[in-house]
Amino acid sequence: MTFDVAKRIPLITLVGPPNSGKTTxxxxxxxxxFKTVNYxxxxxxxxxxxxxxxxxxxxNLLDSPGIISLNPNSPDEEVTVNSLYxxxxxxxPDLIIVTADASQLSRHLLLxxxxxxxxxxxxxxxxxxxxxxxxxxxxxxxxxxxxLRCDVVFVNGRTGSGLNDLIIKAEKNIKELxxxxxxxxxxxxxxxxxxxLLSLYSEIENLTRAVIEPIEPPDIEKINKKIKVLNxxxxxxxLQPDLFTLKLDRFLLHKKYGLIFFFLIMTTMFTxxxxxxxxFMNLVDDLFSLLASSSSELLGNTWxxxxxxEGLISGIGSVLVFLPQIIILFLILGLLEDTGYLARGAMxxxxxxxxxxxxxxxxxxxxxxxxxxxPAMLAARTISNRRERLxxxxxxxxxxxxxxxxxYALLVAFLTPSDKPWLGGVLLASIYLFGIGSSVxxxxxxxxxxxxxxxxxxxxxxxxxxxxxxxxxxKIVLKNSYVNALHYIKRAGPIILFLSLIIWxxxxxxxxxxxxxxxxxxxxxxxxxxxxxxxxxxxxAHLGKFIQPVMTPLGMDWRIGVSLIAAFAAREVFVSSxxxxxRVTDDENIQSSLLTAMQNATNQHTGxxxxxxxxxxxxxxxxxxxxxxxxTIAVSRKETxxxxxxxxxxxxxxxxxxxxxxIVVNGLRLVxxx
Amino acid sequence: xxxxxxxxxxxxARISDINSDNPSYKRLIEIGFTPGxxxxxxxxxxxxxxxAFSIRGTLIAIRRNEADCIILS
Numbered sequence: 001m002t003f004d005v006a007k008r009i010p011l012i013t014l015v016g017p018p019n020s021g022k023t024t025x026x027x028x029x030x031x032x033x034f035k036t037v038n039y040x041x042x043x044x045x046x047x048x049x050x051x052x053x054x055x056x057x058x059x060n061l062l063d064s065p066g067i068i069s070l071n072p073n074s075p076d077e078e079v080t081v082n083s084l085y086x087x088x089x090x091x092x093p094d095l096i097i098v099t100a101d102a103s104q105l106s107r108h109l110l111l112x113x114x115x116x117x118x119x120x121x122x123x124x125x126x127x128x129x130x131x132x133x134x135x136x137x138x139x140x141x142x143x144x145x146x147x148l149r150c151d152v153v154f155v156n157g158r159t160g161s162g163l164n165d166l167i168i169k170a171e172k173n174i175k176e177l178x179x180x181x182x183x184x185x186x187x188x189x190x191x192x193x194x195x196x197l198l199s200l201y202s203e204i205e206n207l208t209r210a211v212i213e214p215i216e217p218p219d220i221e222k223i224n225k226k227i228k229v230l231n232x233x234x235x236x237x238x239l240q241p242d243l244f245t246l247k248l249d250r251f252l253l254h255k256k257y258g259l260i261f262f263f264l265i266m267t268t269m270f271t272x273x274x275x276x277x278x279x280f281m282n283l284v285d286d287l288f289s290l291l292a293s294s295s296s297e298l299l300g301n302t303w304x305x306x307x308x309x310e311g312l313i314s315g316i317g318s319v320l321v322f323l324p325q326i327i328i329l330f331l332i333l334g335l336l337e338d339t340g341y342l343a344r345g346a347m348x349x350x351x352x353x354x355x356x357x358x359x360x361x362x363x364x365x366x367x368x369x370x371x372x373x374x375p376a377m378l379a380a381r382t383i384s385n386r387r388e389r390l391x392x393x394x395x396x397x398x399x400x401x402x403x404x405x406x407x408y409a410l411l412v413a414f415l416t417p418s419d420k421p422w423l424g425g426v427l428l429a430s431i432y433l434f435g436i437g438s439s440v441x442x443x444x445x446x447x448x449x450x451x452x453x454x455x456x457x458x459x460x461x462x463x464x465x466x467x468x469x470x471x472x473x474x475k476i477v478l479k480n481s482y483v484n485a486l487h488y489i490k491r492a493g494p495i496i497l498f499l500s501l502i503i504w505x506x507x508x509x510x511x512x513x514x515x516x517x518x519x520x521x522x523x524x525x526x527x528x529x530x531x532x533x534x535x536x537x538x539x540x541a542h543l544g545k546f547i548q549p550v551m552t553p554l555g556m557d558w559r560i561g562v563s564l565i566a567a568f569a570a571r572e573v574f575v576s577s578x579x580x581x582x583r584v585t586d587d588e589n590i591q592s593s594l595l596t597a598m599q600n601a602t603n604q605h606t607g608x609x610x611x612x613x614x615x616x617x618x619x620x621x622x623x624x625x626x627x628x629x630x631x632t633i634a635v636s637r638k639e640t641x642x643x644x645x646x647x648x649x650x651x652x653x654x655x656x657x658x659x660x661x662x663i664v665v666n667g668l669r670l671v672x673x674x
Numbered sequence: 675x676x677x678x679x680x681x682x683x684x685x686x687a688r689i690s691d692i693n694s695d696n697p698s699y700k701r702l703i704e705i706g707f708t709p710g711x712x713x714x715x716x717x718x719x720x721x722x723x724x725x726a727f728s729i730r731g732t733l734i735a736i737r738r739n740e741a742d743c744i745i746l747s
Contacts, residue, residue, distance in 0.1 A: 068705040107706045107730050194694055194703065241728050246716065249733070251724065254715040347735040351721035360724065360735075457698035461740065462724055463705060466733040630746045 008175050011057045011090050012051070015080075015115065016099035018066035019467040021127035023158040026063040027476055029055070055167045056358070059174065062090060065483055068107075070114040074384035084120075085185055092185060095173050096120045102139050103131040105537050106208045113200060116150060121177070123169050124152045125162075131242075137212055144211040157441045242468035245340075249466075253344055262348055265341070268621075269332050270432060271425070273325050279325035288317025293336070301527060303512055304429045309505060315500025315576040323485065326402045328524075329371045330481040338472035342367075343464055350462050356440060357447030359383050360462050362392040369399030370432075373632045377639050385460045391443060393639055394615075397627045398439035398655060400432050403571040407623050410575055411616050414595055435624050442652075495570050495630075503566055503577050506540040535581070548605065554658075555615045555665050566634070568628045612674045620664035625657035678727065678744035680714040688712050690747035698740050706730045707744055 006290040014029075016022035030049040047063040064080045072078035086092055096115055100108035105126075115122050126139060145152040151169040155162035171523035186441075203662045252261050293312040299305030336342050342364055350360025369376035376396045400408075408431055416424040515532035516524050535541065544558020551561045561579050582597040601610040627633065627650050636646040668674075681687060689711050692699050706729050707713070714734060716727040723738040 025732070071700060071704065073701050104730065110704060194692070196709060197700065197703045204687075235684065241731055241733050245733070247727075249717055249726070253719070253721050255718070259720050290701055341737070347726065348719050350735075350737070351719060351723050415679070461698040462697060462735070462737045463699070463701050464724075464735045465705070465742065466735055468732075478716055662745050 010177060011062060011087075011093040011381065012059050012095045012174075013062045013064060013084065013093035013172065015064055015084065015111065016066060017068045017101075019465060020066070020099040020101045021125075021155075021157045022066060022099045023064070023129070024473065024476065025097070025125060025155060026061070027157075027479070028160055028163055028605070029061055030063075037119065057167065057171055057174065059095075059170075060090065061493070062087070062093070064340055067111065067600040069110060070118065074382055075386075075389070076381035084115075086292065092491045093171065093612055094121065094177050094183075097125055097170070098122055098123045099127055100475070101128045101131075102126040102227050103128050103135075105212065106204055109204045109208065110200065111368040112148065112150075113204060116148060120185055121173055122150045123173060124148065124150055125155050127154065127155055127157050127164060129154050129156065130158075132212075133215060135344040136214055137239075138215050140211045144207070147207055149209070157354065165316060180574055213626070214579050215625075218364070241280055245466075245468040247285070248469050249344070252341070252470050253348070258348055262345060265336070265345075270335070270429070272332065275330050279329050281321050282322065283526060284321045285317065288313055294315065303508070306508065307501075310580055311500055311504030311508075312497070314579050320489075321406060323489070326371060326483045327481055327536065329402060330484045330537075331434060331477060333368060333371065333512060334477035334480050335472050337364075338470075338477055340467040340469045343466050347466065354460065354462075356444040359385060359388040359393050359460065360394075360445060361464065362388065363515055364393055365396060366399055367399060369396040371484075372401050372403070373397050373399070374627065374635050377635050378634075380639070388460060391446060394446060394645060394649060395439040395443045397629075397632055397649060398435055398625070400435040400441060400624070401571075401629075404623050406572045406575045407567075409619065410578075411620050412596060413622075414438065414611060414616050415613060429622060431624065438624065494578065496573055499570070499573050500576055501582065503540070503562070503573075506543065506562070507535055507538050507581055507646055550658075553666075554618055554661055555603070555612070556618075556671070557605050557610060558606070559601075560610070560615075560619070564622070564628075568630065571623065571628050574623075590631060614665050614668040614673055617668060618661040621664045622657045622661040625653050625660060676746045677742045678713060678715070678746060679725070679738050679741040681713075681725075681741075681746075683718070685716055686712055686714045686731060687746040691745040696743035699743055702736070702740060702744065705734055707734075708733075711713035712734055713744070723724055 014026050026047060030047070043294070049061050051057045051059050051061055058471075061173055064083065065076050065078045067080050070081055070084075072081045084093065086097070095278055098112050098115055100112060109220045112122065112124050124144070126141065129138065132138060136479055139154075140156060141152040150175065151161055153165045153169055155166055251257055254261075292309040295313060296305050296309040299308065333342075334346075342632055345367075346359075346360040346363040349363050353360055353362055362380070363380040364382070365376045367376075368379050373396050376399065377393050380396070381387050383392060404458075408428060412424050412427045412431075415427060514530050514537065516526070516529050518529075522528065540562050541558065544562055547561035548558050548566070551557055559578075563574050563581065565579040566577040579594050580595065582601065598611045601608045602608060633646045633650060636649060637643055640646070677689070678687070678689075689707060689709050690704055691709055692707060696702075707727075711729055713724060714728040716728045717735075719725070719735075724735045725738060725740070725741050726733050726735045
């Protein structure tokens with residue numbers, strides 16, 4: 001493949017080992033409007049953007065997942081390595097900016113050396129110079145640059161100093177490009193034998209010994225003394241890990257306290273999702289109820305007024321209401337990751353998870369599953385063992401994702417007596433624990449039969465760097481949470497909007513202006529009678545007759561059935577669909593008026609109350625198990641490479657959900673709970 | 675022949691070889707476990723597996739069976 005570089009925008013790819021400051025550098029270089037792109041044919045996500053305007057370089061910038069070597073060890077790394085050689089959309093990078101931690105020079109130079117051997121044009125960015133300086137050492141970058149024959153710069157991740165230097169070097173490199181023909185990088189993974197690797201490492205060790213130097217003390221008289229002190233350090237310049245990290249690990253990775261801290265951190269995380277989010281959720285809820293009531297007042301008792309207030313505003317509002325929880329969940333996950341704790345969590349939980357066929361590296365995907373199954377399945381790509389990866393993906397839908405929160409919030413509120421608000425928290429916590437417990441059981445069952453269900457078996461391994469603890473970079477964590485939340489709205493928003501409209505249509509048509517006997521009825525009563533008449537003769541009611549036989553054994557009627565079907569597009573639609581079916585448009589907040597409507601609803605089939613303790617608990621059980629999200633199925637298909645796993649997930653989880661709901665509802669009734 | 679899996683807490687030793695029988699041996703080398711390097715067992719997880727070693731100025735957690743292919747001198 002050849003192309004004239006001068007005719008198109010050059011591509012700069014950022015590459016680096018994990019924890020080398022690559023993401024920080026990307027944040028400095030990228031403008032505000034970066035976007036995520038998928039590597040074609042897979043779902044490995046990249047960030048791509050133009051270089052910030054102020055740098056005055058016309059170039060595309062591509063960020064890639066961290067790799068430690070060009071010899072890939074997981075699907076994630078494989079895609080990254082392949083994309084370096086020839087990205088289907090962008091081609092081969094014209095310039096690679098590779099990051100390396102100056103205090104980890106010997107380990108991080110491996111990748112740089114491999115990239116240079118492969119023939120790429122490389123600029124090496126050394127980060128965390130301050131960590132090295134604390135030990136009285138620095139890197140002679142002129143010397144390193146001469147030996148490696150590539151440009152080397154220092155960039156400080158905290159202050160951004162050194163960026164200008166990097167830009168100048170990048171500009172120079174790009175200018176040189178236009179005179180050269182494109183190249184085909186030399187593919188090296190195959191020839192990386194043990195001997196190759198070891199000789200590469202000893203070459204790097206000699207190199208680091210040559211370039212790591214003591215910081216020159218200003219006082220010449222003390223030099224001789226200093227050299228004596230520094231000499232033993234110079235032999236093995238960077239052998240001591242961060243002391244603070246070692247001290248903290250004595251507690252956080254302690255055999256007994258470690259587990260206590262682990263559960264404490266997880267509990268704090270989940271409780272804060274509910275407590276911190278509550279006031280924001282009320283705010284969003286109030287805002288949308290106000291919008292709905294004022295728009296229906298403004299437009300009167302007309303079909304378009306109903307469409308706007310009941311179809312659009314209530315539908316969107318009942319879903320946006322839990323956006324605060326999603327943002328907080330992403331925020332806490334980001335903070336935990338940035339402090340370096342998540343890797344420790346993975347280490348602590350590796351042994352128990354490996355017993356049920358998973359891996360310590362399943363921990364982060366499973367944790368992300370509490371936010372959303374989709375990023376969680378993508379996160380499973382860091383698991384190198386295919387079987388463990390597939391099993392992780394398999395059970396992720398059992399993690400209680402945030403889309404289920406509004407459903408649980410509503411159902412739990414229904415079950416919670418107003419004088420015992422604490423019961424709600426306990427109930428929610430038990431739902432989460434029940435979900436986790438079930439996923440453990442499902443994983444161990446599937447692990448037993450896994451050779452039939454999941455046809456893959458290779459080496460199980462757990463090799464993970466425990467990064468030094470550090471104060472999280474709030475700005476970056478905030479930015480990432482914002483991007484994730486935005487991403488989420490963009491993906492879920494249109495589906496929810498579309499379905500809200502469909503459900504409104506199904507429950508409103510064809511009898512949009514019902515003829516009723518209005519004699520002796522007040523204005524409000526007329527509206528109410530019109531509503532019930534319209535619904536009873538609607539398409540949804542017709543559709544419901546087909547579902548009724550399935551719903552009757554559960555003690556529910558077609559209205560819940562329709563909502564459950566709608567929830568297959570996205571679980572949170574269940575709430576907006578109930579709100580639509582029960583025509584909730586009161587001026588007070590949507591949730592409490594929906595609760596009142598639920599309390600008054602009777603089963604149209606039997607005449608008994610529709611929402612009882614038994615049926616509501618049954619619904620909760622249904623939502624714990626059922627795989628009700630089209631996007632999850634699509635991502636599962638993409639990530640596992642076939643329809644086998646998503647179809648199995650759909651069948652197993654949904655039939656389990658129905659069966660358990662049946663058992664729970666009827667079991668509860670048997671023991672007298674109604 | 676002593677391996678890294680047999681180290682005690684806080685015990686230091688030098689690597690003499692990496693056993694290439696273990697399928698993960700290349701990754702162990704790539705991440706920095708090379709002959710001649712000094713390692714120290716810093717932490718073990720609650721179930722004594724995985725184990726965290728200090729090597730080349732950082733901490734790396736590996737499973738006990740992986741530590742078993744790191745031969746010490």
